[in-house]
Amino acid sequence: MLKLRVIPCLDVKNGRVVKGVNFVELRDAGDPVEQAALYDAAGADELTFLDITASHENRDTILDVVSRTAERIFLPLTVGGGVRTTDDMRRLLLAGADKCAMNSAAVSRPDLINEAAQKFGSQCVVVGVDARQTTDGKWEVYTHGGRTPTGRDVIDWCREVAERGAGEILLTSMDRDGTRSGFDLSLLKAATQAVRLPIVASGGVGELKHFVEGAEAGATGLLAASVFHFGQFTVSQVKTALAKAGLPVRPNPSPFQAKSRT
Amino acid sequence: MTQSLSIAVVDYEGGNLASAARAAARAAELSGIAATVSITNSPADVRAADRIILPGQGAFADCARGLESIPGLKDAILTATRSGTPFLGICVGMQLMAERGLEHGTTEGFGWIAGEIAPMDAPGLRMPQMGWNELNFSHPHPLTEGLGAAPHGYFVHSYALRNTKPETLIATTDYGGPVPAIVCNGNVAGTQFHVEKSQTVGLQILANFLAWTPETLCDV
Numbered sequence: 053m054l055k056l057r058v059i060p061c062l063d064v065k066n067g068r069v070v071k072g073v074n075f076v077e078l079r080d081a082g083d084p085v086e087q088a089a090l091y092d093a094a095g096a097d098e099l100t101f102l103d104i105t106a107s108h109e110n111r112d113t114i115l116d117v118v119s120r121t122a123e124r125i126f127l128p129l130t131v132g133g134g135v136r137t138t139d140d141m142r143r144l145l146l147a148g149a150d151k152c153a154m155n156s157a158a159v160s161r162p163d164l165i166n167e168a169a170q171k172f173g174s175q176c177v178v179v180g181v182d183a184r185q186t187t188d189g190k191w192e193v194y195t196h197g198g199r200t201p202t203g204r205d206v207i208d209w210c211r212e213v214a215e216r217g218a219g220e221i222l223l224t225s226m227d228r229d230g231t232r233s234g235f236d237l238s239l240l241k242a243a244t245q246a247v248r249l250p251i252v253a254s255g256g257v258g259e260l261k262h263f264v265e266g267a268e269a270g271a272t273g274l275l276a277a278s279v280f281h282f283g284q285f286t287v288s289q290v291k292t293a294l295a296k297a298g299l300p301v302r303p304n305p306s307p308f309q310a311k312s313r314t
Numbered sequence: 315m316t317q318s319l320s321i322a323v324v325d326y327e328g329g330n331l332a333s334a335a336r337a338a339a340r341a342a343e344l345s346g347i348a349a350t351v352s353i354t355n356s357p358a359d360v361r362a363a364d365r366i367i368l369p370g371q372g373a374f375a376d377c378a379r380g381l382e383s384i385p386g387l388k389d390a391i392l393t394a395t396r397s398g399t400p401f402l403g404i405c406v407g408m409q410l411m412a413e414r415g416l417e418h419g420t421t422e423g424f425g426w427i428a429g430e431i432a433p434m435d436a437p438g439l440r441m442p443q444m445g446w447n448e449l450n451f452s453h454p455h456p457l458t459e460g461l462g463a464a465p466h467g468y469f470v471h472s473y474a475l476r477n478t479k480p481e482t483l484i485a486t487t488d489y490g491g492p493v494p495a496i497v498c499n500g501n502v503a504g505t506q507f508h509v510e511k512s513q514t515v516g517l518q519i520l521a522n523f524l525a526w527t528p529e530t531l532c533d534v
Contacts, residue, residue: 126340305515
């Protein structure tokens with residue numbers, strides 16, 4: 053049986069982790085690679101880096117972070133933030149990203165989704181959809197970190213990105229993001245019923261039960277940032293809570309066993 | 315002095331080559347095997363390699379075309395594997411080992427593994443299958459030794475092998491029914507999941523692949 057994915061997300065700016073607790077075991081808590089290695093060991097099922105580097109000159113810092121991460125950990129890595137062209141994607145994929153999340157660029161030029169899927173395969177094309185509720189049962193797509201309304205309906209847009217060849221949708225509730233009041237469950241239900249693509253839920257987690265609710269609403273990936281960074285929960289606590297609710301989670305893999313060549 | 319094991323990761327613009335190469339290098343390091351990993355599209359390198367790894371992402375037809383667009387590359391893989399070089403296909407690299415693929419029209423594969431690559435049905439489940447799924451073993455095999463209890467692999471695919479021979483199936487996974495996860499015919503093997511992204515489970519399989527001395531040749 054396919055397992056739910058618990059996905060810690062790291063906000064990275066100019067190659068450094070933006071927020072986070074200073075875990076004692078880390079030599080450099082600001083280094084995303086060190087944080088990633090910690091989540092890898094802690095049983096994370098995937099990792100996401102969100103690059104929030106503002107200045108164009110420092111855009112390449114994420115490539116170094118991705119490349120150093122891919123050298124150390126063998127876990128699927130999604131990178132989002134500032135992905136505007138298929139060339140941006142190519143650079144990230146070559147550095148070691150497995151999936152690239154595009155958001156604003158896909159809204160302003162939806163053909164980018166088709167081109168990316170054609171060039172690299174749907175499996176690495178994630179479309180980030182930032183949603184704000186307008187009325188009951190309706191949400192509008194926002195871009196630029198939730199600042200710019202687009203007039204697009206979220207559910208229509210989810211259907212469109214699926215048709216254009218995306219492999220996954222990263223669905224963030226801008227209403228819930230940072231509130232710790234739980235995922236927007238009616239949004240998740242509406243989106244997971246509208247498309248067959250896997251949907252990663254994001255925005256609003258503050259308690260263990262929120263992960264359970266997100267999974268029950270149909271998300272197959274559960275993304276969270278601050279609850280992990282600030283040490284509120286460990287990945288393993290999340291998995292235990294999911295398992296207790298009867299939901300499928302991956303046990304930690306056995307350690308590598310060296311075997312001499314025969 | 316120990317001879318270094320040469321591993322060719324075949325570059326035909328079809329896959330996440332760097333990850334596969336890094337994982338192979340890491341698997342060698344963890345198991346104390348001296349190895350040289352190269353990402354190459356040179357037929358001569360492929361013929362000379364001790365191990366061949368064929369990654370693959372995207373559509374079957376595109377990957378098959380990519381492989382054939384490099385003169386001599388497919389022949390080099392066929393020559394090397396016929397002479398006994400162990401081969402590992404990953405994801406679409408594994409799918410290419412089948413007789414044919416049905417994604418974007420019908421395309422010939424290597425034909426080492428009976429069956430074709432067809433869309434998965436999996437009613438009521440998300441498509442693509444994306445994430446960690448448990449491996450259920452049909453046969454014991456040197457490639458799957460030491461994986462521990464309930465090993466999982468990281469899968470991303472919406473097409474899968476069907477109508478294959480039971481004896482080629484080493485492991486399946488359950489996604490709306492059994493889905494081939496590891497296949498093998500003599501010295502050629504493949505994994506539908508991404509060994510290079512499956513943490514210690516993937517590294518263990520890669521290490522087993524590097525240490526593997528196949529007892530038989532592929533019978534096709």
